[in-house]
Amino acid sequence: MDYLFTEEQKMIRDLCRQIAREKIAPIAAEYDRSEKFPHEAIKIIADSDLFAIFVPVEYGGTGGGVLDLSIATEELSRACGGIAVCYAASALGTFPIVLFGNDQQKKKYLPDLAKGKTIAAFGVTEPEAGSDASAIKTTAEKKGDYYILNGTKHFIDNGGEAGIYTIIAMSDRNKGARGASAFIVEKGTPGFTFGKKEDKLGIRASVTSELIFSDCKIPKENLIAKEGMGFIVTMKTFDMSRPGVAAQALGIAQGALDVAVKYARERRQFGKSIASFQGIQWMLADMATKIEASRSLIYSCAKMIDSGNTNVAKESAMAKLFASDTAMQVSTDAVQILGGYGYMRDYPAEKYMRDAKITQIYEGTNQIQRNIIALQLIREAAK
Amino acid sequence: MRGSACSSAWFSGIDMNIIVCIKQVPETTEVRINPETNTLMREGVKSIINPFDMYAIEEGVRLKEKVGGKVTVLTMGPPQAEAALKEAISLGADEAVLLSDRAFAGSDTWATSYTLAAGVRKLKEYDLIICGKQASDGDTAQVGPGIATHLDIPQVTYVKKIEEVKDKTIRVERMTEEGYEVIESSLPLLITVVKEINTPRMPSLRGLMRSKQAKITVLGVKDLDVEATHLGLCGSPTQVAKIFTPPARPEGEKIEGTAEEIAVKLAEILKREK
Numbered sequence: 001m002d003y004l005f006t007e008e009q010k011m012i013r014d015l016c017r018q019i020a021r022e023k024i025a026p027i028a029a030e031y032d033r034s035e036k037f038p039h040e041a042i043k044i045i046a047d048s049d050l051f052a053i054f055v056p057v058e059y060g061g062t063g064g065g066v067l068d069l070s071i072a073t074e075e076l077s078r079a080c081g082g083i084a085v086c087y088a089a090s091a092l093g094t095f096p097i098v099l100f101g102n103d104q105q106k107k108k109y110l111p112d113l114a115k116g117k118t119i120a121a122f123g124v125t126e127p128e129a130g131s132d133a134s135a136i137k138t139t140a141e142k143k144g145d146y147y148i149l150n151g152t153k154h155f156i157d158n159g160g161e162a163g164i165y166t167i168i169a170m171s172d173r174n175k176g177a178r179g180a181s182a183f184i185v186e187k188g189t190p191g192f193t194f195g196k197k198e199d200k201l202g203i204r205a206s207v208t209s210e211l212i213f214s215d216c217k218i219p220k221e222n223l224i225a226k227e228g229m230g231f232i233v234t235m236k237t238f239d240m241s242r243p244g245v246a247a248q249a250l251g252i253a254q255g256a257l258d259v260a261v262k263y264a265r266e267r268r269q270f271g272k273s274i275a276s277f278q279g280i281q282w283m284l285a286d287m288a289t290k291i292e293a294s295r296s297l298i299y300s301c302a303k304m305i306d307s308g309n310t311n312v313a314k315e316s317a318m319a320k321l322f323a324s325d326t327a328m329q330v331s332t333d334a335v336q337i338l339g340g341y342g343y344m345r346d347y348p349a350e351k352y353m354r355d356a357k358i359t360q361i362y363e364g365t366n367q368i369q370r371n372i373i374a375l376q377l378i379r380e381a382a383k
Numbered sequence: 384m385r386g387s388a389c390s391s392a393w394f395s396g397i398d399m400n401i402i403v404c405i406k407q408v409p410e411t412t413e414v415r416i417n418p419e420t421n422t423l424m425r426e427g428v429k430s431i432i433n434p435f436d437m438y439a440i441e442e443g444v445r446l447k448e449k450v451g452g453k454v455t456v457l458t459m460g461p462p463q464a465e466a467a468l469k470e471a472i473s474l475g476a477d478e479a480v481l482l483s484d485r486a487f488a489g490s491d492t493w494a495t496s497y498t499l500a501a502g503v504r505k506l507k508e509y510d511l512i513i514c515g516k517q518a519s520d521g522d523t524a525q526v527g528p529g530i531a532t533h534l535d536i537p538q539v540t541y542v543k544k545i546e547e548v549k550d551k552t553i554r555v556e557r558m559t560e561e562g563y564e565v566i567e568s569s570l571p572l573l574i575t576v577v578k579e580i581n582t583p584r585m586p587s588l589r590g591l592m593r594s595k596q597a598k599i600t601v602l603g604v605k606d607l608d609v610e611a612t613h614l615g616l617c618g619s620p621t622q623v624a625k626i627f628t629p630p631a632r633p634e635g636e637k638i639e640g641t642a643e644e645i646a647v648k649l650a651e652i653l654k655r656e657k
Binding site: 052053 | 584585586587588589590591592595
């Protein structure tokens, strides 16, 4: 389908496709096995200005929108969902500064993030605060010109590798959700260390770690927006980033379909290519149709956000829900089409299936996405 | 007219004028030859920058990033060769010049290097010319050396490393079959580079945006100081009788075993080959 991209969007697509094909695809299996952080790939992505996409022009970026970022994430994910999430997670960690940071914070942090000299991470999840983000226990106590952070974040993508962390902590426990605030914490700040590095089912090229704050003293200038704005920062950040997770799922699904089509054409059984069998053809047709439907939904949602519409909770939840469920189904079908080979690690199909699963879970499980959609439907009907 | 060498030193930040000569070639390695004229047939084949020239572009851009200055890419070809020049700009080159004229068509390596040398003269100031060691379609490796000869400047072929750039001199490593030579030369100089010299970068988003808007200077016969009889098919002394791929060199013999066994086997071979 032709989505009538601008010249710049076509450039982003073609550039990311080239990087994915020439630089990421050849190393994807190796990083999946070793679970090492893909520094070489991140450097290529940085040198190609892709980290600049999500930073405004006045702070060293190219000022691209959510659609631009979705296109980039999709193409990179097509080769490796793990390497792509290192990129996308930096966007996630950068959004709070772009959306709510003051000029001083933007000047200090965004130029290096745009260059990819350092990457960012976003920390809200805690062992006892997953879907219920209001249950976070990490505290930020104001003392003079500083905030003192105490607590533990876990499952944080880019944890340990990122230089800049946006962290949600309770500055006033008595106020519940309204007592949360967002802070910028630099790697190397005394009292800020990294705990367990997770051993994951998929997206294994990305690093997912625990962040430990133990009397971590940060200057009060590192508060994003105002005290008590933590959840608004989080929700608005997720509204922006959800199409990105959806795009990651879309790329994984497309990559799995690419593998399945190629294999179906090459594999011969009963004296014919298996692509000539209607059973396989119908599977491929369903896979491709669901992928295209996901793409249309994601791009439409991204364009809506880029047009300045802030009332996008339902649409971005729909995009994330549909694309990630599609990724899981399509990648599972790709394994099925490859049969025994699909199950083997020497063939690329199973990795797509493992990488797909997380997209149904993080940045709001798909059950939470359904809650968001339903709540919005009920609200709209009550108007 | 000689290029005027400006002073430059490693990391000095003094501007260096670098010219990179590139060629647009058919992507396929299965090049078809017109049996009547014995020249390359380009129709219907996707065009790319000659892979060896990608190393030349990268080295030019890296050098510029170290010492400062400007990279100008130069090519001779049909109007569609502009795409190759734009790609070079997306990879970090600053300016691009296309030598394009019907009179240039059918040039052999002599006429091509004569024309490119005229293009270089037109650019006036240059310190270093970088070419890929050869083109993937013709495989002659003659155009780089030919340009240096027409310009009457020194040349070093098969460069695998630029060691140092100083005031009006440069030191490079030239790859040979046995190892490498370290050569110091005055500037201006022409080098041809081998793939060992670097790993070409990916294009960047900003580079692509710049290349989209880049204005390519197009020069024809009228713009160059050239003799019409030295151009194109008529100006080409080469008469191609037949084109074929030479047989590959046989592999060397590997002697394995303990040091003693190897010594014995080697002595036997030397005796036999005496």
